[in-house]
Amino acid sequence: MNTIPPVDLVRQYKSISDEIDSAVLEVVRSGRYIGGAVVSDFEKQLADYVGSSYCVGCNSGTDALYLALRALNIGAGDEVITTPFTFIATAETISLVGAKPVFVDMERDTFNIDVEAIEAAITPQTKAIIPVHLFGQPVNMTRLMKIAQKHNLYVIEDCAQGTGAKWGEDMVGSIGHIGCFSFFPTKNLGTCGDGGAITTNDQAIAQTITVIKEHGSAQRYYHDVVGINSRLDSIQAAILQVKLRYLEQWNQQRRDIAQRYHQLLIPISEIQLPQEIEGGYHVWNQYTILVKNKSNQETTTRDQLREKLQEQGIISMIYYPIPLHLQKVYHNLGYKKGDFPVTETAAEEVLSLPMFPDISPEEQEKVAYTLTQMLIGI
Numbered sequence: 429m430n431t432i433p434p435v436d437l438v439r440q441y442k443s444i445s446d447e448i449d450s451a452v453l454e455v456v457r458s459g460r461y462i463g464g465a466v467v468s469d470f471e472k473q474l475a476d477y478v479g480s481s482y483c484v485g486c487n488s489g490t491d492a493l494y495l496a497l498r499a500l501n502i503g504a505g506d507e508v509i510t511t512p513f514t515f516i517a518t519a520e521t522i523s524l525v526g527a528k529p530v531f532v533d534m535e536r537d538t539f540n541i542d543v544e545a546i547e548a549a550i551t552p553q554t555k556a557i558i559p560v561h562l563f564g565q566p567v568n569m570t571r572l573m574k575i576a577q578k579h580n581l582y583v584i585e586d587c588a589q590g591t592g593a594k595w596g597e598d599m600v601g602s603i604g605h606i607g608c609f610s611f612f613p614t615k616n617l618g619t620c621g622d623g624g625a626i627t628t629n630d631q632a633i634a635q636t637i638t639v640i641k642e643h644g645s646a647q648r649y650y651h652d653v654v655g656i657n658s659r660l661d662s663i664q665a666a667i668l669q670v671k672l673r674y675l676e677q678w679n680q681q682r683r684d685i686a687q688r689y690h691q692l693l694i695p696i697s698e699i700q701l702p703q704e705i706e707g708g709y710h711v712w713n714q715y716t717i718l719v720k721n722k723s724n725q726e727t728t729t730r731d732q733l734r735e736k737l738q739e740q741g742i743i744s745m746i747y748y749p750i751p752l753h754l755q756k757v758y759h760n761l762g763y764k765k766g767d768f769p770v771t772e773t774a775a776e777e778v779l780s781l782p783m784f785p786d787i788s789p790e791e792q793e794k795v796a797y798t799l800t801q802m803l804i805g806i
Contacts, residue, residue: 431741432782432791435614439786440678444670448620451666461662470665471625473672474609479602480627482634485660486641489588489610492624493521493558495658496584496606499636502527502555509549510558510586511541512752512763513771518560518586519752529761530554531753533768538705539716539778540567542770546575556582561590561600563702563747563780564616564682564711569595569603576604584608591617592679594709601627611668616682616713617675619664681785682712688789689715689781692796698729698803700777714747715783718774728776729803736802742795745780 441448455466467485475483486492502508504526510518512531519529532545539562546557557576559567569585576583583604587593591609593600601607611623628634639646644655686702693701700718704710719730734744751771753763765772781795 429741431743432787432795434743434745434780434782435784436786437613437618437784440784443786444674447670448667451670452663455662455666458662462659464662466662466669467660467665470660470669470672473669474625475627477672477675478599478607478627480607481629482627482631484626484634484637484641485665486624486626486637486658487660488622488658489586489608489612489624490517490521491641491656491658492608492610492626493517493584493586494524494656495637495640496608496626497521497525497527497556498640499606499633500556500582500584502582505553506555507551507553508556508558509546509554511560511562511771512754512768513539513748513774514560514562514586514752515588515748516752516755516757517588518558519758522558527555528553529752529758531763531768534771534774536700536718536770536774537703538565538567539563539702539774540565540705543568543571543575546572547579550575550579550581554579554581556584558584558586559604560586560588561593563716564590564593564713565702565705566590566593566595566600566708566710568705568707569598569600570707573603582606588612589615589713590711591615592675593711596707602629605630606633611664614713616679616711617668617671619667619671621661621664623660623664623668625660678785679711682783683710685783685785685787685792686710686712686715688792689796692792693717693799696800696803699799712783714745714780716747716778716780718777719779721777730777730779733799733802734779736805737795737798740798740802742782742798744782746778747780748778749775751775 471483506527585604585607588610607627611619641658644653
């Protein structure tokens with residue numbers, strides 16, 4: 429049986445292997461493995477692509493968020509509003525700087541933070557909002573920025589899954605005060621390891637982040653603040669330079685794949701299909717459906733469907749089975765089941781189907797046909 433994986437990085441590598449191999453070997457032969465022109469060149473290229481004035485590379489999307497919060501002097505006694513429906517890093521970094529994550533429910537149709545619910549969560553302690561462009565879907569940044577400006581709040585865009593997404597004519601990562609990117613291998617722009625970057629139009633913020641990520645040092649062996657070691661290494665930067673040239677093509681392929689899924693799956697009444705928000709440009713890091721639960725089942729319809737798909741060689745994923753407000757690590761925040769009903773329902777229904785630029789129409793057809801047959805039997 430031929431397995432259809434959720435993502436296939438080997439296919440992507442094979443399509444550009446000569447360019448990747450050449451770029452990596454050039455770094456290896458240079459003897460310059462940390463910093464250097466290859467890193468600074470990539471930072472400039474990404475800044476130009478995003479449409480921001482500055483870009484600072486770092487070693488992960490998690491560190492990008494942490495560095496952004498540090499650069500804005502957010503810490504103990506401060507609150508940061510974000511969504512409970514995201515990867516732990518979004519909230520984890522808020523906690524790591526000593527601030528308090530404050531959650532707001534999500535929108536079912538977009539999977540993103542419910543922007544209209546943000547104002548009710550703002551207190552005198554609120555210092556920032558972290559919107560997450562989840563699954564490649566941009567948040568309504570026009571509305572969000574108006575709220576932030578009204579209340580004098582910073583906006584840190586979590587663009588980990590949204591590299592190349594747009595709100596209106598603006599790329600995500602160029603709209604808020606800071607944009608944070610992840611280059612984890614499965615991202616739209618992914619490297620062969622960990623990597624991240626921060627974009628901003630504020631020179632002082634860029635300089636502060638550069639100091640913090642280099643052990644708090646602007647000049648070697650002179651340390652002005654407590655910093656960390658968070659570098660984007662040269663080999664990863666070289667790989668990213670190659671892949672950045674293909675990002676628009678790959679994102680368009682993802683959009684075509686999403687449209688094909690729409691056409692194949694729209695007759696299935698038992699599922700809700702993901703939508704592209706009006707005014708946004710979705711780049712489909714994930715194609716995530718909602719599988720409506722049938723009554724009187726010991727396990728969710730979604731979980732049964734996922735198991736049956738796997739039996740047929742179709743590997744799907746669940747992002748995210750437990751919302752952040754119900755995670756053990758955040759019990760101290762006082763949230764309880766029922767506080768964010770849209771998020772909690774989605775966590776029981778989301779299922780991400782195989783999505784990567786090189787998936788074939790035939791593979792998509794198999795996914796759709798198998799989905800239809802499996803749902804009939806559940």
